[in-house]
Amino acid sequence: MAGEKNVLIVAVPQRGALPPAVFELITAAKKAAAATGGTVSALVFGTKAADFAKQLGERGAEKVLTVSDAAYDSFVDEAYAAATAAAAKQEAAGVLLLAASVAGRSLAARLSVLLKAGVAAEICEISGSGGALSAKRYQYGGNIVAEVAFKSDVKILTVQPMCFEAAPVEAGKAAQTTPLSVPAASAGAQVASFKADEAGEIDLGAAERIVSGGRGLGNADGFKLIRELAHTLGAAVGASRAVVDAGWIAYRHQVGLTGRTVHPKLYVACGISGQIQHLAGMASSANIVAVNTDPACPMMDIATLGVVGDVYEVLPVVISEIKKRRGA
Amino acid sequence: MPLNIVVCVKHTPATTSVSVDSATGKVKTAGLAYGLNPFDEYAVEEAVRLKERVPGSFATALTLGADSADAALREAVSRGIDAAALVTGPEFDGGDSYSTSRALAAAVQKLHAQKPVHLVLFGKNTNDGNSGMVGAMTAAWLNWPSVVSVKKIESVDEASASVWRAMEDGVETVKVKLPAAISTIKEINEPRLPSLKGKMAAKKAAVTKWGAADLGLKPEEVGAAGAATSVTRQSPPPSRPAGMKIEGATAADKAKKLVDILIERKII
Numbered sequence: 001m002a003g004e005k006n007v008l009i010v011a012v013p014q015r016g017a018l019p020p021a022v023f024e025l026i027t028a029a030k031k032a033a034a035a036t037g038g039t040v041s042a043l044v045f046g047t048k049a050a051d052f053a054k055q056l057g058e059r060g061a062e063k064v065l066t067v068s069d070a071a072y073d074s075f076v077d078e079a080y081a082a083a084t085a086a087a088a089k090q091e092a093a094g095v096l097l098l099a100a101s102v103a104g105r106s107l108a109a110r111l112s113v114l115l116k117a118g119v120a121a122e123i124c125e126i127s128g129s130g131g132a133l134s135a136k137r138y139q140y141g142g143n144i145v146a147e148v149a150f151k152s153d154v155k156i157l158t159v160q161p162m163c164f165e166a167a168p169v170e171a172g173k174a175a176q177t178t179p180l181s182v183p184a185a186s187a188g189a190q191v192a193s194f195k196a197d198e199a200g201e202i203d204l205g206a207a208e209r210i211v212s213g214g215r216g217l218g219n220a221d222g223f224k225l226i227r228e229l230a231h232t233l234g235a236a237v238g239a240s241r242a243v244v245d246a247g248w249i250a251y252r253h254q255v256g257l258t259g260r261t262v263h264p265k266l267y268v269a270c271g272i273s274g275q276i277q278h279l280a281g282m283a284s285s286a287n288i289v290a291v292n293t294d295p296a297c298p299m300m301d302i303a304t305l306g307v308v309g310d311v312y313e314v315l316p317v318v319i320s321e322i323k324k325r326r327g328a
Numbered sequence: 329m330p331l332n333i334v335v336c337v338k339h340t341p342a343t344t345s346v347s348v349d350s351a352t353g354k355v356k357t358a359g360l361a362y363g364l365n366p367f368d369e370y371a372v373e374e375a376v377r378l379k380e381r382v383p384g385s386f387a388t389a390l391t392l393g394a395d396s397a398d399a400a401l402r403e404a405v406s407r408g409i410d411a412a413a414l415v416t417g418p419e420f421d422g423g424d425s426y427s428t429s430r431a432l433a434a435a436v437q438k439l440h441a442q443k444p445v446h447l448v449l450f451g452k453n454t455n456d457g458n459s460g461m462v463g464a465m466t467a468a469w470l471n472w473p474s475v476v477s478v479k480k481i482e483s484v485d486e487a488s489a490s491v492w493r494a495m496e497d498g499v500e501t502v503k504v505k506l507p508a509a510i511s512t513i514k515e516i517n518e519p520r521l522p523s524l525k526g527k528m529a530a531k532k533a534a535v536t537k538w539g540a541a542d543l544g545l546k547p548e549e550v551g552a553a554g555a556a557t558s559v560t561r562q563s564p565p566p567s568r569p570a571g572m573k574i575e576g577a578t579a580a581d582k583a584k585k586l587v588d589i590l591i592e593r594k595i596i
């Protein structure tokens with residue numbers, strides 16, 4: 001269990017902004033540092049690095065290293081890994097935290113080999129004391145919780161979004177910011193272009209609230225109602241695989257074993273039976289509301305609040321009631 | 329020019345409804361039915377489609393596992409893969425993504441030395457461990473580029489490929505030099521079922537077997553000894569507190585009550 005005690009947050013930007021999951025890493029990092037007895041610093045990338053450092057500082061990061069080269073404005077694992085390794089060395093960091101995003105997972109893999117470090121992937125809890133660190137993660141499609149310990153000196157954790165509270169902005173706080181010089185990295189991959197998903201959509205992984213629709217909607221048009229409720233709640237739109245396969249909505253909305261894993265504060269499952277593969281992606285949501293005509297469906301069994309009824313009768317009233325209360 | 333493709337697969341429990349042995353604190357795997365990891369079906373199918381796209385191409389399925397993992401390789405062959413290699417031996421037991429990817433990389437390197445490899449394909453993750461790390465880690469051991477979350481291979485020749493990487497907010501087109509590793513997602517294709525001809529080929533397929541020594545690896549570099557992490561305990565997830573059925577005479581009544589409770593509990 002040797003190894004350096006300090007914790008490094010690796011904050012990968014996306015489209016010129018820090019994803020909200022990065023602010024959750026500050027909270028996770030403090031927890032890890034409490035276990036190891038080390039300090040916390042963060043590493044930010046790209047032309048907006050100085051601004052990112054300011055944002056992290058306001059949320060309690062004490063030290064931020066910046067790699068301000070425009071080459072880091074898009075994500076390539078090899079270049080990011082070389083810079084991160086340099087930062088870890090400079091900070092004597094033995095624990096690296098990344099968001100469990102597409103980029104975070106890809107970078108963690110590259111760093112693992114580069115730093116001879118074990119990876120605890122997609123973790124949702126950190127514990128440990130007296131220098132030891134362990135983490136909890138789901139396996140078998142959410143049916144098993146595994147406790148992972150490290151044998152390597154350097155430890156990498158990718159953290160599931162929505163498992164830790166985002167560190168709040170505290171007035172007057174600022175980080176000590178230091179530029180990090182890294183040698184120009186050569187990479188075999190390069191991002192050529194980007195096409196955004198529909199504008200105004202909230203990403204499932206980062207959503208505090210999700211409204212999901214399943215086959216019980218009857219047809220693709222049913223998603224109008226789902227979107228309306230989602231809009232009213234400021235929620236993201238999710239779906240079961242049955243309706244994605246039917247072509248009612250795009251795959252990126254799919255929740256479950258072969259879709260996204262989510263941990264929102266509120267998950268509203270509308271006309272979704274709750275087959276185990278769907279539950280795999282959402283059963284750890286803080287609150288689950290089931291709206292379903294079948295009182296005996298598995299979703300009802302795990303729901304915090306269950307409404308037995310037809311989505312087309314229940315949801316319009318829910319929408320109008322919420323609007324009414326907000327107006328009052 | 330034809331492509332030489334390796335597709336890495338895993339033989340995993342066919343179900344995720346597993347229970348924990350309270351004595352050992354580990355998942356009971358004895359007696360479970362095993363099959364090809366469902367996520368790997370997409371990687372296998374993509375390899376077969378690449379063979380169809382670039383005539384003369386060759387695809388090898390590669391796995392690390394027990395002798396019985398041979399079944400996952402034969403399943404890949406039944407779906408159109410040409411050859412199969414199994415990394416196996418007691419020294420590989422208890423590995424994590426770090427030591428497993430190291431052994432897979434050594435096996436890819438061995439295939440590469442026999443005949444240059446262009447692409448190594450992976451599924452998104454396994455349905456048992458769920459870590460989703462092995463593909464990109466294998467690339468790291470090989471010091472090859474990697475692209476994860478790939479939903480389309482737009483173009484490919486022997487020197488480079490252009491692929492679509494599905495990100496949280498949209499799709500990036502990534503140009504990658506070959507050889508490279510690509511981790512696929514479900515959107516990349518719709519896997520076809522094995523053909524009769526494929527099933528015949530699967531029965532007859534010769535599976536090459538390699539131990540650590542064949543791959544130039546020391547026993548302490550693989551399996552549990554070479555792992556960088558260990559799973560100390562597995563348990564069922566904490567059970568959810570009992571929920572509440574919302575009663576009411578009409579759907580509208582129930583809907584109003586639901587909103588009341590959501591506001592009362594500060595959920596919305």
Ligand SMILES: Cc1cc2nc3c(=O)[nH]c(=O)nc-3n(C[C@H](O)[C@H](O)[C@H](O)COP(=O)(O)OP(=O)(O)OC[C@H]3O[C@@H](n4cnc5c(N)ncnc54)[C@H](O)[C@@H]3O)c2cc1C
Pocket residue numbers: 213214215216217239240241242243254255256257258259260270271272273274275276277278281291292293294297309310311312366
């Ligand atoms: C390997 C594998 C991976 C999978 N991965 C996933 C995954 O990632 N995500 C996923 O979701 N599924 C996944 N599945 C599929 C899963 O098993 C189910 O088939 C799917 O989740 C069912 O979707 P559903 O609940 O929308 O449909 P159904 O199971 O058909 O349920 C429809 C529900 O709607 C209710 N209903 C009907 N009419 C109304 C109405 N008017 N108002 C209210 N309720 C109504 C019904 O009572 C029923 O409960 C996977 C399956 C396999 C084999």
